[in-house]
């Protein structure tokens with residue numbers, strides 16, 4: 001193991017340079033003008049996989065952006081890991097708020113600033129470099145490894161479920177490993193054992209077939225924006241509870257033991273509020289802050305539009321009003337069931353004078369796993385050895401909807417070993433990734449392969 005660690009320190013600067021190179025590629029999955037960049041990014045990863053000694057490295061086309069896959073399966077009798085990550089990134093808007101251009105990576109202190117640095121290119125690179133180091137020093141890995149990097153995670157993975165079905169045999173594994181989550185605090189490694197799910201909806205209301213003069217018609221027609229805000233005002237009660245009938249039916253409650261564990265994590269509400277510039281925090285009554293954030297479902301209006309938004313005043317009754325609403329779900333809520341309940345509830349609130357069209361956009365299940373599986377324990381050992389600190393056991397409020405699909409398809413635990421930090425600004429201007437975590441992350445995955453290689457398949 002020492003030889004590999006020595007190799008890592010010799011390669012320290014090159015690893016950073018290579019990370020900079022992949023961060024330069026603007027692989028924004030949601031923007032059709034970047035389709036070519038998605039292919040450049042996928043090809044770059046495929047070549048990197050071949051170069052470090054992975055077998056069968058290939059770019060596999062889908063109906064959307066391609067999947068990159070490779071494998072190294074020369075460790076008979078040893079467990080097989082399926083390492084998943086995503087090479088697509090979020091759009092960069094609002095661009096004016098970036099201190100340096102999002103695709104011109106800059107290192108300041110310990111941090112590298114670029115879109116995708118933490119979410120998720122920096123984190124997938126950790127795995128590539130750990131594999132490189134093992135193969136460079138020993139010519140072999142102590143486990144079987146399959147790598148799958150997709151290009152559509154940030155747009156809801158529309159093609160990955162079908163891909164997993166089509167390639168189920170090729171992808172089958174004993175453990176799924178994902179590095180796409182943050183740690184809870186600087187210096188302390190974390191393992192995430194729960195994620196929230198998602199149901200994303202759009203509401204379209206139409207009152208008339210054209211905008212109307214509010215003097216000539218006001219008083220005799222219902223305004224769709226008025227109707228929309230009246231409906232949305234009925235989504236939650238004054239305790240912050242969601243009023244959709246049956247919404248909480250399948251929510252898995254937090255056990256007393258878990259509640260105790262969560263309450264031991266150092267969380268300061270005032271610091272948290274200060275860090276995001278909020279005068280105070282807000283949440284559902286009767287729950288602690290981390291439970292609200294990780295183990296309770298939410299409903300948020302993501303955007304609302306319609307009517308006149310220009311300079312000056314315009315006396316108009318708009319014909320239409322729209323809103324996008326997302327619900328973060330928790331285990332064991334089913335996104336389809338929740339979408340249907342949402343639609344029925346909204347329909348029950350729509351006045352006679354309006355036509356409503358309610359659309360379920362995308363969604364996914366939440367996830368929670370047992371802490372007692374031996375793969376997860378191998379992860380704990382490896383992280384503690386690399387970082388020299390005890391592991392924090394975390395849940396997260398964000399979603400990686402494919403996690404539940406992997407867990408169900410392969411009946412395999414999903415190990416979420418994430419290396420981001422709370423101030424990584426994922427999806428926001430000035431996204432960044434800690435280089436300390438990058439290098440320690442590589443070291444921890446080197447140890448992790450060794451630990452998991454001690455288990456039998």
Ligand code: BES
Pocket residue numbers: 119120153154155156157180181182198364396397398399400401
């Ligand atoms: N890396 C995140 C997931 C994440 C975020 C985990 C925060 C833990 C904490 C991932 O890239 C992401 O942004 N997921 C989307 C999923 C959505 C597009 C279906 C999310 O959570 O909004």
Ligand code: ZN
Pocket residue numbers: 090119154426427
């Ligand atoms: Zn993301």
